[in-house]
Amino acid sequence: MNTHDLIRELREPAKTKIVLLVADGLGGLPLEPGGRTELETASTPNLDTCVRDGVCGLSVPVLPGITPGSGPGHLALFGYDPLEYRIGRGILEALGINFSVGPKDVAIRGNFCTLGPDGKITDRRAGRPTNDKNKAAVEKLRAIKIPGVELFVEPVKEHRFVLVVRGDGLGDKVNDTDPQAVGVAPLTAEGQDAASKKTADVVNRFVAEARKVLAAEGPISGVTLRGFATYPKIAKFADVYGLRAAAIAVYPMYKGLARLVGMDILDPGTTLQGQVDTLKKVWADHDFFFLHFKYTDSTGEDGNFPAKVQMIEKLDAVIPDILKLKPDVFIVTGDHSTPSKLKSHSWHPVPTLLLADTCRVDEVEEFAERACLRGGLGQFQAQHLMLLAMAHAGRLGKYGA
Amino acid sequence: MNTHDLIRELREPAKTKIVLLVADGLGGLPLEPGGRTELETASTPNLDTCVRDGVCGLSVPVLPGITPGSGPGHLALFGYDPLEYRIGRGILEALGINFSVGPKDVAIRGNFCTLGPDGKITDRRAGRPTNDKNKAAVEKLRAIKIPGVELFVEPVKEHRFVLVVRGDGLGDKVNDTDPQAVGVAPLTAEGQDAASKKTADVVNRFVAEARKVLAAEGPISGVTLRGFATYPKIAKFADVYGLRAAAIAVYPMYKGLARLVGMDILDPGTTLQGQVDTLKKVWADHDFFFLHFKYTDSTGEDGNFPAKVQMIEKLDAVIPDILKLKPDVFIVTGDHSTPSKLKSHSWHPVPTLLLADTCRVDEVEEFAERACLRGGLGQFQAQHLMLLAMAHAGRLGKYGA
Numbered sequence: 001m002n003t004h005d006l007i008r009e010l011r012e013p014a015k016t017k018i019v020l021l022v023a024d025g026l027g028g029l030p031l032e033p034g035g036r037t038e039l040e041t042a043s044t045p046n047l048d049t050c051v052r053d054g055v056c057g058l059s060v061p062v063l064p065g066i067t068p069g070s071g072p073g074h075l076a077l078f079g080y081d082p083l084e085y086r087i088g089r090g091i092l093e094a095l096g097i098n099f100s101v102g103p104k105d106v107a108i109r110g111n112f113c114t115l116g117p118d119g120k121i122t123d124r125r126a127g128r129p130t131n132d133k134n135k136a137a138v139e140k141l142r143a144i145k146i147p148g149v150e151l152f153v154e155p156v157k158e159h160r161f162v163l164v165v166r167g168d169g170l171g172d173k174v175n176d177t178d179p180q181a182v183g184v185a186p187l188t189a190e191g192q193d194a195a196s197k198k199t200a201d202v203v204n205r206f207v208a209e210a211r212k213v214l215a216a217e218g219p220i221s222g223v224t225l226r227g228f229a230t231y232p233k234i235a236k237f238a239d240v241y242g243l244r245a246a247a248i249a250v251y252p253m254y255k256g257l258a259r260l261v262g263m264d265i266l267d268p269g270t271t272l273q274g275q276v277d278t279l280k281k282v283w284a285d286h287d288f289f290f291l292h293f294k295y296t297d298s299t300g301e302d303g304n305f306p307a308k309v310q311m312i313e314k315l316d317a318v319i320p321d322i323l324k325l326k327p328d329v330f331i332v333t334g335d336h337s338t339p340s341k342l343k344s345h346s347w348h349p350v351p352t353l354l355l356a357d358t359c360r361v362d363e364v365e366e367f368a369e370r371a372c373l374r375g376g377l378g379q380f381q382a383q384h385l386m387l388l389a390m391a392h393a394g395r396l397g398k399y400g401a
Numbered sequence: 402m403n404t405h406d407l408i409r410e411l412r413e414p415a416k417t418k419i420v421l422l423v424a425d426g427l428g429g430l431p432l433e434p435g436g437r438t439e440l441e442t443a444s445t446p447n448l449d450t451c452v453r454d455g456v457c458g459l460s461v462p463v464l465p466g467i468t469p470g471s472g473p474g475h476l477a478l479f480g481y482d483p484l485e486y487r488i489g490r491g492i493l494e495a496l497g498i499n500f501s502v503g504p505k506d507v508a509i510r511g512n513f514c515t516l517g518p519d520g521k522i523t524d525r526r527a528g529r530p531t532n533d534k535n536k537a538a539v540e541k542l543r544a545i546k547i548p549g550v551e552l553f554v555e556p557v558k559e560h561r562f563v564l565v566v567r568g569d570g571l572g573d574k575v576n577d578t579d580p581q582a583v584g585v586a587p588l589t590a591e592g593q594d595a596a597s598k599k600t601a602d603v604v605n606r607f608v609a610e611a612r613k614v615l616a617a618e619g620p621i622s623g624v625t626l627r628g629f630a631t632y633p634k635i636a637k638f639a640d641v642y643g644l645r646a647a648a649i650a651v652y653p654m655y656k657g658l659a660r661l662v663g664m665d666i667l668d669p670g671t672t673l674q675g676q677v678d679t680l681k682k683v684w685a686d687h688d689f690f691f692l693h694f695k696y697t698d699s700t701g702e703d704g705n706f707p708a709k710v711q712m713i714e715k716l717d718a719v720i721p722d723i724l725k726l727k728p729d730v731f732i733v734t735g736d737h738s739t740p741s742k743l744k745s746h747s748w749h750p751v752p753t754l755l756l757a758d759t760c761r762v763d764e765v766e767e768f769a770e771r772a773c774l775r776g777g778l779g780q781f782q783a784q785h786l787m788l789l790a791m792a793h794a795g796r797l798g799k800y801g802a
Contacts, residue, residue, distance in 0.1 A: 027761075029761055030762070033454060033762065062800055063404070063788055064781055064792075065785065065789040065793075066797065067792065067799045067800060068800050068801060069800060070801075071802055073801075082800070086801065087801065344799075345799055347792045370763060370764055373764075373775065378779065379779035379780075379781075
């Protein structure tokens with residue numbers, strides 16, 4: 001039986017509130033053999049208090065050994081099987097710039113490139129234009145009209161932009177037109193089925209028009225397209241869990257992922273304090289709150305161990321403010337590990353704590369990777385976390401008589 | 402999504418080397434309540450050093466409570482779902498005598514039996530003939546020809562032999578002809594589908610001819626057949642993992658299992674030292690090395706606790722030689738447990754250690770069943786071990802953006 005159908009069958013109304021605090025890339029590694037991880041190094045008195053009163057474990061985002069991107073990592077935390085629900089690259093790119101994609105859209109990653117007089121690519125990144133030049137070129141592309149569809153062109157940065165084609169019956173089984181090489185012409189888009197042929201036809205016309213309107217732009221003289229992706233068919237949070245969910249995230253990508261599953265997207269500004277203030281403000285209006293903290297990941301990606309430690313401590317400092325609201329279930333976890341040592345996402349399981357009156361407290365006393373190994377949640381699939389959240393919130397009835 | 406497809410999608414080339422050392426039947430049990438297991442009893446200073454620098458856990462070969470044979474046990478370690486990929490008994494028997502089965506083969510286990518003048522079985526094992534008598538009888542069977550197929554008859558030992566029928570369009574849905582009783586005639590082979598009817602027709606003619614050619618052999622006067630099995634459809638190691646894999650095993654069964662998944666089969670002689678020397682010799686030519694050590698299983702099967710302890714210590718002694726080669730990932734595990742106390746394979750999870758620069762070191766200090774319970778790999782499905790091996794070897798890219 002499908003887990004979502006099971007939840008729909010068992011869920012019960014309750015007045016309880018769940019806070020899911022995601023410290024992006026939370027898990028880490030020691031820099032040296034015998035050393036401590038970032039989380040083990042950080043002073044986290046508030047998280048440690050939660051751990052002592054709660055239950056801990058380590059979540060496996062996808063499968064052992066699989067390193068997730070932000071998409072699969074968050075989908076799993078939201079209770080969606082990350083191997084079943086895949087979000088295409090074009091959609092993720094659109095989410096990342098806060099473009100509100102919808103079910104009739106095909107989203108595509110675009111690159112500006114430089115073409116020689118023979119139409120062959122001489123620079124795949126058009127000399128890495130400034131963001132201002134990018135915006136100017138995007139403005140020209142916005143003049144292009146193709147009958148039967150709506151086109152949206154949005155700047156990303158440097159040579160990158162997003163193209164969204166909106167219309168009926170568009171498919172995404174279209175090859176990248178970026179040949180990944182210079183000295184050759186961009187590839188023609190071809191669709192693998194009728195719907196995708198329609199998309200291919202639109203973008204081929206777009207690419208031809210783009211060459212005309214960009215002609216005067218100097219190094220920006222053409223475009224390549226890749227990562228064609230339709231809007232994923234995904235059940236909404238309210239439908240599956242019966243929860244009124246709010247996303248309190250700073251970065252567009254995470255707002256976008258939350259929007260995909262139907263959360264209300266709030267605007268907390270750009271600071272952690274702003275996020276906590278927003279949480280307080282909307283506390284009465286929602287049942288579920290997804291708070292996303294980016295900087296544990298970005299400092300890990302930078303390979304900046306002390307900065308990641310500092311970000312963990314910064315997060316720890318706001319925990320009391322969150323607890324003052326008395327959430328019935330308070331979860332702290334990550335969407336994946338980002339060890340400073342590796343300067344990238346990794347496959348290592350993610351420390352997780354769950355605090356609730358109904359939890360079976362274990363003997364873990366510190367929020368850290370190795371300590372969590374002794375936790376009562378064991379090592380569990382991240383996609384099961386929402387089941388635990390719902391259960392501890394008194395929102396799941398008995399299965400079978 | 403199928404795990405092999407996922408690996409094909411995510412795998413990345415790397416110059417890293419992986420050693421998978423399988424101590425057959427590694428896990429054990431104490432003989433007395435409160436006692437120590439074989440592994441807990443053995444002095445394993447070298448394995449313990451690996452454990453302190455690595456990460457440990459316990460692998461579940463098939464499912465909790467399921468005792469695997471050698472086939473499923475190894476398939477799981479090689480990353481194949483042992484419930485999806487089944488290797489028929491005839492094929493395993495053929496692998497066990499180093500017969501090189503192929504995709505057009507149906508392999509069948511044969512027993513010599515004694516038939517009375519009325520054609521009824523009087524001894525299902527033909528008086529347990531010597532191996533020499535077995536070979537002589539097999540020689541007679543080799544004279545049998547059936548048009549349209551090739552037949553191979555190979556001695557095993559005592560009353561046992563292997564029959565391989567090679568031809569186009571042969572099925573294996575054929576009943577055993579061994580009635581598992583004396584005083585009744587062997588059963589006629591019947592096929593459940595067209596392909597299997599073809600096989601049944603061939604073997605019925607073979608059985609009739611066998612009676613004629615064996616008539617003068619005294620107690621060996623007939624044959625029964627069982628375990629009909631076609632060659633399994635199984636993706637090859639190079640195709641799934643992109644690894645050049647070498648099997649360094651002494652026993653034919655394990656060479657055969659490795660050949661099934663497409664590893665290069667090396668001939669290390671019959672000693673553990675010969676295996677380690679072979680590993681050194683071919684180190685440059687492969688990315689993945691499967692070393693198989695049989696005697697932890699056979700001593701367990703014999704119920705010889707001290708001998709199993711000794712074999713574990715013998716294995717421990719060669720670890721430094723393996724580590725001198727500086728494998729990027731070094732794994733020690735078993736295909737199942739074989740507790741001396743039970744004198745058989747068992748379902749108990751198998752101690753596993755993984756040593757790599759990228760592993761998250763846990764607090765385990767001793768390679769042993771109970772110590773591994775505190776390990777960072779937790780209890781995991783054996784079929785996920787190759788994912789962990791690939792990840793720690795830097796051979797798996799990120800899933801999703």
